[in-house]
Amino acid sequence: MDINFSAQDIEFRDDVRAFFASEYDAKVAESLSSGQGEDYKEAIVVWQKKLHAKGWIAPGWPKEYGGTGWSVTQKFIYETERGAAGIPDVVPFGLKMVAPVIYTFGSEEQKAKFLPRILSSEDWWCQGYSEPGAGSDLAALSTTAEYAGDNYIVNGRKIWTTFAQFSDWIFCLVRTSKDVRKQQGISFLLIDMNTPGVSVKPIPTIDGKHSLNEVLFEDALVPRENLIGEQDKGWTYAKALLAHERTGMAEVADSKRMLSNLKQRAAAEVNGGQPMLDDPVFQMRLSDIEMQLMALEYTELRVFASMAAGGMPGPESSLLKIKGTEISQAIHELQLQLAAYYGGALQGDLTNQQLGHDFAAEARKSYMYGRAATIYGGSNEVQRNVIAKAVLGL
């Protein structure tokens, strides 16, 4: 057993490192971490355009549509280096969620119209799946699309829509047939956010930020040509996408970097003259996380190795999302614990020096918003249901 890469792969890794080091400069990093509202969007677009110019914006896509043509190993190396460098992933809704559906199930016209604008970050997308009455039980969704003339008339409410406030388009699961099994009457529809009858209402979250929204549809007219594939087959398309997304959710490289930051902060935070990093109880909490992360790193490598060898990921792949999110939450928790009193401060325009602490606001926000990680993308309870059925045959 070994985790050695080939000479070519190491060369590739060095290229990726060099590119990140020169292009992801302090200015880009600063605007991404502190930008608010449209400034934040702008910062993301600037970075994504750099990736696009390099041809690296969509490693997961087939080469013919603008993918990189990388091997499984190269994709893995790229993701690892990105996480290790502290670079946020691309906004997934266009590039990783709707695009695979479009290039797999969409018409030639749809591919030509949407894919290039997704690659160039000209179009921003959001995801219209969840509804007030359809969370984990997604197939219970009730937003309707009634076919009339050449249009669908859409009515209903989508919720938890990340970045709807920035988006040009939303991809939706809508109900087109009733009186059939609930999964069977669902269609996959692409909707222009500027359509009359579509409105966005912010949902402030406990981190004090605005990323989530409600999206309302009131008699919104959507042209027939925006339907993906066949009517009533939307559930199948959405499920195929889920399978596409299931690997690569462990975010080991990101957690390793967060843990390393946490250790540095624990070495600097002092209690009774003793660095927290030397506190035996704190050390136990820290190593509880670190040992699990060391295990997860190899679980991810095992999954990747079997895929690189041309096989399917084994049953161990199913735990990546659960363990990955549990570990990142545990790191957030410990970081907030480290911030102690300062974790509760709403810093506003106060400088770190005025406040007397330098990572408290970030610790609070990442803890608060980090709670979402075990809820979205199929809550960890739903993930456990999936493993119980698919892996253990219960």
Next chain:
Amino acid sequence: MNFEFSEEQVMIKDSVARFVRDEYDFDTRRKIIQSEEGISRDFWTMFAELGWLSVPFEEQYGGFGGSVEDLVAVMEELGKGIVVEPYVSTVVIFGGLLSAATNEELKSTYIPKIIDGSCLGSFAFLEPQSRFELADIATSAKTCEGGFSINGTKTVVFNGASADSLIVATRTSGEQFDRDGISLFMVAADAPGVSIDSYKTMDGQSASTISFKDVLVTDSQLLGAVGQGMALVDQVMPNILLALSAEALGIMATLNAITVDYTKTRQQFGTPISSFQALQHRMVDTFMACEQTKSLLYRGLCDANKAAVDPSVGTAELLKSVHALKATVAKYGKLIGEEAIQIHGGIGITDELNIGHYVKRLMTINVTFGDADFHQKKFNQLSYSNF
């Protein structure tokens, strides 16, 4: 990158698995435990004939020339059968120390005897006061005419009752906790002055308290240089921990499989209890615990292979990995064992069912060479001191 066992490793793994499946059923094991010696000499001879006892030894001594990876392949399958024959004591620990020894005469005398099955060996290290600290050695070996004289008491010597030969950790110089001044001697179990009191252990194996009174040994019985015994122990310990963890992994996987199967057949409230979500999620957690343990074992193997190539860069990483592994084996082993019992319900606490016996071996492995807290503290020292 590669996480597959080699063709040769798969062959030996399959051969152990076949033995466990076809010849080492639960009743056979129970009869062996109840027999006078508590192990089967017939099976031991068979292990020798099948080459299992030769796995980790160098070819020049008649061994298979295997690595710790080969040893792990065997141990995982032995774990699945909770095999009580003293493979760990004799091959992994006693044999491991001999392999690391520098005394060629001892090596060429004893290793072939381990391989042909004629020598059972044990490592006598623990003392009443020493708990997990290996360097806490009071048993003395003082120079005398003709060599050294050993005096002291060793406790919990695994398989001491059947052992023909003992490797005894003694203090030849220094104070109680000093790492320098410890010397390892090969001592015959029936040497004058050696007395052995044995008892059964809950995992179906046995251990002994062994006292040494004016036991005379010579230079030729030293495994390595005088006073440098800890270096040998340190060198072998990662392999011992990897092998024990592999055995534990085999047990954990078996416990999970038995439990999942049981819930599919056990009916309550008119339905198999496998349909209850409260149980399903717990079995998913034990499944994940087992996979995560396997990942740490593989991490340890990769690090061991790296350290074997270049110890100067690889050893620190290897130590971190094996401490993390052993701590995790103990924690997740406990989780899996307790969940297996709980999910089985009343039948889970009966002696008749195999579940409890797997659990008891896991509990024994848990404390062998340091429990979860001990290894986590070692991990902390390596990771967070001088950060």
